[in-house]
Amino acid sequence: MWSLLVCALLAISYCYAEKIIIVGAGAAGIATAARLLEHNVTDFRILEAEGRIGGRIHSLQIGDAYVDIGAQYVHGQKGNTVYELSKAYLKKGKDFDKALLYYGSTMKTGNTLLDEFISLAEETTYTNVNVSIGEAFSSRYNATCLKKYKDDLKMLTYSHDFLRTIECIILTVDGAFSWNKISSMSNFKFQSGENFLQWDGLGYKTILDLLLKNYPQKTGYNIDNQLSLEKTVTRIILKNNSVKLKCKDGSEYSSDHVVFTPSLGVLKHEHKNLFMPRLERPKVDAIEDLGFDGVIKVILEFATPWWGKHDDFFLVWNEEKRNNLAKDIPFGPTKDGDHWLSWFYLVGTSPKNSKALVGWILGPMVPEVEKLSEDQMKTGVMYALKTFLGKDFDITEPTKVIHSKWYMNPNIRGAYSYETLISKKHDPSAQEALAEPITAKDGVPRILFAGEATSSHRFATVDGAIETGYREADRLLKILKVK
Ligand SMILES: Cc1cc2nc3c(=O)[nH]c(=O)nc-3n(C[C@H](O)[C@H](O)[C@H](O)COP(=O)(O)OP(=O)(O)OC[C@H]3O[C@@H](n4cnc5c(N)ncnc54)[C@H](O)[C@@H]3O)c2cc1C
Numbered sequence: 001m002w003s004l005l006v007c008a009l010l011a012i013s014y015c016y017a018e019k020i021i022i023v024g025a026g027a028a029g030i031a032t033a034a035r036l037l038e039h040n041v042t043d044f045r046i047l048e049a050e051g052r053i054g055g056r057i058h059s060l061q062i063g064d065a066y067v068d069i070g071a072q073y074v075h076g077q078k079g080n081t082v083y084e085l086s087k088a089y090l091k092k093g094k095d096f097d098k099a100l101l102y103y104g105s106t107m108k109t110g111n112t113l114l115d116e117f118i119s120l121a122e123e124t125t126y127t128n129v130n131v132s133i134g135e136a137f138s139s140r141y142n143a144t145c146l147k148k149y150k151d152d153l154k155m156l157t158y159s160h161d162f163l164r165t166i167e168c169i170i171l172t173v174d175g176a177f178s179w180n181k182i183s184s185m186s187n188f189k190f191q192s193g194e195n196f197l198q199w200d201g202l203g204y205k206t207i208l209d210l211l212l213k214n215y216p217q218k219t220g221y222n223i224d225n226q227l228s229l230e231k232t233v234t235r236i237i238l239k240n241n242s243v244k245l246k247c248k249d250g251s252e253y254s255s256d257h258v259v260f261t262p263s264l265g266v267l268k269h270e271h272k273n274l275f276m277p278r279l280e281r282p283k284v285d286a287i288e289d290l291g292f293d294g295v296i297k298v299i300l301e302f303a304t305p306w307w308g309k310h311d312d313f314f315l316v317w318n319e320e321k322r323n324n325l326a327k328d329i330p331f332g333p334t335k336d337g338d339h340w341l342s343w344f345y346l347v348g349t350s351p352k353n354s355k356a357l358v359g360w361i362l363g364p365m366v367p368e369v370e371k372l373s374e375d376q377m378k379t380g381v382m383y384a385l386k387t388f389l390g391k392d393f394d395i396t397e398p399t400k401v402i403h404s405k406w407y408m409n410p411n412i413r414g415a416y417s418y419e420t421l422i423s424k425k426h427d428p429s430a431q432e433a434l435a436e437p438i439t440a441k442d443g444v445p446r447i448l449f450a451g452e453a454t455s456s457h458r459f460a461t462v463d464g465a466i467e468t469g470y471r472e473a474d475r476l477l478k479i480l481k482v483k
């Protein structure tokens with residue numbers, strides 16, 4: 001009894017010493033570890049709050065294959081780190097041109113408005129004008145569509161309802177709650193090649209094995225002894241020539257260097273408590289100025305698939321369908337006269353998986369919608385699918401409906417970072433301010449920052465996150481003078 005207690009006390013008070021501590025085992029943390037291992041640096045430890053590695057990469061086995069409730073697509077080919085590692089396991093990109101588009105219960109063929117709006121969106125994003133995407137798009141819409149269809153009430157109404165769909169597409173890309181928050185200027189760099197490549201049934205989690213050279217054979221790096229799961233770091237204390245870390249479970253670590261990789265959402269919420277001394281400007285400004293909101297993915301599993309050869313369905317809500325929502329789905333949040341379900345706009349198949357569909361819900365109610373029970377979510381999305389597609393398809397009952405909860409997860413607190421009107425004030429960029437290491441009294445960089453949001457040109461992506469992990473590992477290798 002006493003010896004147990006003494007052991008427990010010893011375990012709590014013992015301070016583990018490491019050369020390098022990596023906080024977070026998402027894409028950035030695993031990439032940091034992989035690069036260190038490549039250079040035979042093994043004296044590091046990864047502290048990960050969750051009981052699994054991957055962070056915002058989370059592949060779930062549904063039916064015959066893996067389905068991603070987090071990152072899903074590989075965006076681009078040329079110069080894309082993920083593409084280089086994984087091209088043998090990817091499937092040709094999604095072809096959204098082949099999607100079926102339903103306006104109310106009517107299938108629209110030709111998707112003319114979609115094409116028209118996509119080209120408007122292309123004109124109003126990545127501009128040099130300091131306005132939000134929402135404002136830029138709306139004013140172009142007013143100047144073009146509104147004029148063009150002013151004597152055609154049917155088209156005018158349709159294009160007005162379609163505005164919501166285009167906003168949803170933009171929110172899917174940027175992860176914001178409103179397109180009025182996203183800057184129309186952006187440093188994001190597109191890469192040539194396909195922009196929506198998908199894992200052919202293996203799930204995005206395979207990238208973690210590929211980084212550690214453990215796929216297709218498990219003959220690469222074994223990090224089991226360097227990885228501590230369910231270790232939430234609560235305090236990072238900068239000393240004269242080292243860093244001390246405290247964890248939620250009472251354990252303490254001391255290290256020469258820390259690589260901090262948790263999301264911008266975690267930083268926004270915790271930076272004042274996490275860092276001792278507190279972070280300074282311009283890093284704090286960058287944390288506050290960059291955007292980090294949320295999106296919801298809904299995975300539906302069916303015993304009998306009903307969608308035939310079709311891959312994707314856009315659901316464009318009309319006034320009648322919106323008006324029925326309060327009566328037919330009398331639960332869940334509403335905001336500014338909008339019902340939460342009217343932000344459910346796209347559902348599509350997942351590669352190699354004959355049984356699963358993946359849907360998207362966006363907009364300002366995401367935090368509240370996440371809190372719905374699985375039964376409520378199922379009732380809502382099945383109502384939407386039946387009311388839009390029920391005339392043309394024999395929709396079967398799902399065997400399982402699960403939705404993502406990234407925003408309420410204290411280890412993520414949202415989706416992916418985006419550039420706001422204010423973040424564009426930073427020179428050279430808010431992401432670079434975020435990436436700047438913290439140097440101790442001895443002049444040595446001690447706390448380093450990696451993660452998706454610290455990438456100036458590929459933020460919000462997995463390849464961007466990996467590049468930042470490599471960047472900080474390289475910085476360490478230089479400090480440690482490892483060749
Ligand atoms: C729904 C969704 C869809 C997406 N789709 C795509 C896509 O199609 N293509 C694409 O390229 N990207 C996509 N992304 C973005 C992509 O997932 C991220 O950019 C990338 O995975 C981020 O990796 P990271 O290592 O920077 O951060 P994370 O993955 O967030 O890793 C940080 C890790 O730190 C841990 N952590 C947090 N706090 C602590 C703490 N206090 N102590 C210890 N550990 C902690 C977290 O648990 C996490 O594991 C998507 C993201 C989401 C949410």
Ligand SMILES: *[C@@H]1O[C@H](CO)[C@@H](O)[C@H](O)[C@H]1NC(C)=O
Pocket residue numbers: 038039040483
């Ligand atoms: C790492 O160690 C291995 C085996 O000792 C050696 O072959 C390799 O060259 C080393 N790599 C580097 C980058 O030093």
Ligand SMILES: *[C@@H]1O[C@H](CO)[C@@H](O)[C@H](O)[C@H]1NC(C)=O
Pocket residue numbers: 135136138139142
């Ligand atoms: C577009 O027109 C509508 C009314 O027709 C107006 O309310 C809105 O402010 C206009 N938007 C922009 C950005 O000009």
Ligand SMILES: *[C@@H]1O[C@H](CO)[C@@H](O)[C@H](O)[C@H]1NC(C)=O
Pocket residue numbers: 240441
């Ligand atoms: C840290 O550095 C300061 C001055 O640079 C010095 O006064 C202090 O004693 C140092 N603390 C330790 C623990 O070395």
Ligand SMILES: *[C@@H]1O[C@H](CO)[C@@H](O)[C@H](O)[C@H]1NC(C)=O
Pocket residue numbers: 130421422424425
């Ligand atoms: C853009 O406009 C916002 C106000 O809407 C302002 O705060 C910001 O400084 C401007 N950004 C640039 C780069 O001028």
